[in-house]
Amino acid sequence: MANSFDLDGRGPNDRQLLVGGLVVLLVLGVISTALLVKSTGRLDPFVRVVADLVNVGDGLPQRSDVKYHGVLVGTVDSVTPAADGNPNYVHINLDPHYARSIPANVTARVVPSNVFAVSSVQLVDNGDGPPIRAGAHIPEDTELPTVLFQTTISKLRDILAATGRGREDKTIGILAAINEATEDRRTELLAAGAQLDRLIDDVDAIVATGPDSTTVSALTDAAVGLQQTTPELFDALQKAVQPMQVLVEQRAQLDTLVNGGIHTMNTTHTALNNHTDRMVKISSELTPVVGNLADTSRHWVPAFVKLNELSDKFFDEVWMHDRDIGNMRVNLSFTPTYTYTRADCPQYGELKGPSCYTAPLVPVRPPLPDTLLPQNYQPPKDLAPPPGTVLGENGNLVAVGPPLVNPYPNLADPNPPLPPGVSPSPPVPGSANPALEPTPQPPVIQSPPAPVAPKPWDPPAPPAGPVAPQPSGPLPAEAAPAPVITPAQPAPAITPAQPAAFGGNVGPVGSRQERNQLSVITGQPATTATQLLLGPVARGTTVSLDQEAR
Known part of the structure; x- marks a missing residue:
């Protein structure tokens, strides 16, 4: 049977072509997968070990070098960061050809492998031993040379970080600053170097390493003898040094305080300069206020005396000191509510509101039908918002126009006539009804004037006769x-x-x-x-x- 590509009937059919193509694709996929896995090194017969390192420097990238006696013996596969107090686990793939000559007691450390400071793992030989096996854990090298080397590298890294500048830094570098500071100062630098050399020689002569007494030891003996002879002098000296010591220890806080004070003063100065006209206006407008306070100064002393008595009475009778709470007996009186009647209708001259004709003459509480009880209320299905409003997105009413106003209200009285003997209710007291008589204001009780001390040149007052005791508080006849x-x-x-x-x-x-x-x-x-x-x-x-x- 001919296929779709060959019409002469020769060659395989469509099914055979499909199966052959799938087989070719499958073979290509297997070969590609094998090559990819081979490129990662997983098919290589590596001896996989783990190095437990606390210090990994700037980090160990994948496929970093692993050297032993300067020979490349493997690469770094991956690094597991430290967590929960554990060290960094560096997974290393060792070449089986070299792994047979690496003892199991080696230690590891991180060192720069080239001038570009690319980190690598170095295996340190600690003597003969059995060859290392797969799955072994290599401890970190803690010998003195390694510690000193890592400390030096860390300090050098800190120095480079301090001297380095970012791309956005517009300041000059340290070397440029040194060049500017030392330019055309050769004579001064040479003189300073000679003086420094002489000082170092003198200090070297004083601080001797021999058994003979030196100047420093003599000064120490003299200080010890002076302390034994006059201990008060050393105590006074120590007390005199303590303030300076505290000042040095709190120098940062002192600088912050001084800078904050300077900033506050500058801000205050700027604010006063920017609001000079307002300050003048405020000062001028305060004149009547100060004058009013001066005119009523006789009331201040009695007011503060009464406030003091009120405070003392509060803490003596109300406040419970043992429980730190207040306890006071209070009488509360509630004003009853009123229902507006026809006597309370709005009036403006001869103009009266509709309620002047339709409101009840006496307070009437309409009966509440059962359908309006909260537990029985059912909103109608065709409930529409009031005229002039629409229902918003959040369920609230939104005003979109004026409300519906009836220009011709019905003024017929819908209330039944009052029974015999019942008169219409008067207006509610205290409202703005013009039919109410104005309420007289209660008398204002003035505080007694504060006593004034007699002046030395005033004549003595005549002796007063016996005065009958008066009850406390102002009498009704006096008030x-x-x-x-x-x-x-x-x-x-x-x-x-x-x-x-x-x-x-x-x-x-x-x-x-x-x-x-x-x-x-x-x-x-x-x-x-x-x-x-x-x-x-x-x-x-x-x-x-x-x-x-x-």
């Missing part, structure tokens, strides 16, 4: 005019007071008007106790001022 309580006036015929309402000008219970009228009666600000005791007696009466107190 305000004497009030007179008269029977309540009858309510107007238009809005007679109903039994549940209050008469006169004292009330309702717990209101600000009641507290104001009780303050007028007692001559001092009414407290909760005054409302509880005097309120039931004065409620329903009319309070007025009859005559001035004498």
Whole structure:
């Protein structure tokens, strides 16, 4: 059967061509995989060992050299970084031809292999022993030469890092700075070198290594003798040195403090210079404030005295020192709520609101149907937002236009007529209804003037007679005019007071008007106790001022 490429009927068919192509691809894939694995060295008969190194220098890249007596005996396969206090594990592949001559007691260290400081692993010979085997762990070399060499390399690396500069560094280098500092100073440098050489020779002569006494030992003996003779002198010297020692130890903090102070002063100076006109304006506008404080200076001493007494009383009677908390008995009075009636409708001259015709005459609490109870409420399916609003993305209403306003409201009274004997309710006290009478302000109690010390040139005051003891606090006759309580006036015929309402000008219970009228009666600000005791007696009466107190 002919295939799709050869129509003369000769050669293999399509299936044979497909199978042959797959076989060729499979063979090519196997050969490529084998070559790739071969390139990684996994097919080579290496002797794989592990070196436990704490110090790996700048790092060991893959396929780094591993040398023994200067001969390349293997390469680094990979490095496992140190973790949990363990050293770095360097996986090494050794050539089997050289591994037979490497003893098992060798140690490893990291050294630079060329002038470019490329790191390599060097195996240090520690004597004869059996040949190393696969899977062996090579410890790190800790001999003195290795430690000194690694210390030198580390210091050299630090020096190079300190002297090196980045590409973005615009400063000059150390060598350029030395060149600038020593240029045209040959004579001074030679003189300084000669003086330094002479100083070193003198110090070398003083610090001798022989058994004979030297100048330093003589100075030491003299200091010991002086300390034994006058120990107070050394104690004083030590105490004198301690402040300087503390100053040297805290030099960084002192520099920071001084720099911070300088920065603060500069910032303050700049701020004052930038706001000079404002400072002048503030100073000029403070003049009436200072004058007002000076005019009322007689009230400051009594105010602070009362504050001090209040603070002492708080800590003596309220604060519990053993438990570090406060404990105070407090009387709370709650003002009852009111339902607005037709008497509280909005009025502006002759203009009245719709509620002046449709609001109930007495407080009415409409019954709440069962469907409006919280547990029974079901929102309707066709519920639409109010006119002029739309439902936003977060579920809140968003205003998009003016609300719906009915220009012709229905002013017919929908309320049933009041039963006989029930009068319409008066306006709620304390509101802005123009039908309410203005509430008189309570008397203001001024603090007594502070005592003033007599001047030496003033004549002595005549002796005062015996004074009867007075009760503490201002008397009602001294604080305000004497009030007179008269029977309540009858309510107007238009809005007679109903039994549940209050008469006169004292009330309702717990209101600000009641507290104001009780303050007028007692001559001092009414407290909760005054409302509880005097309120039931004065409620329903009319309070007025009859005559001035004498």
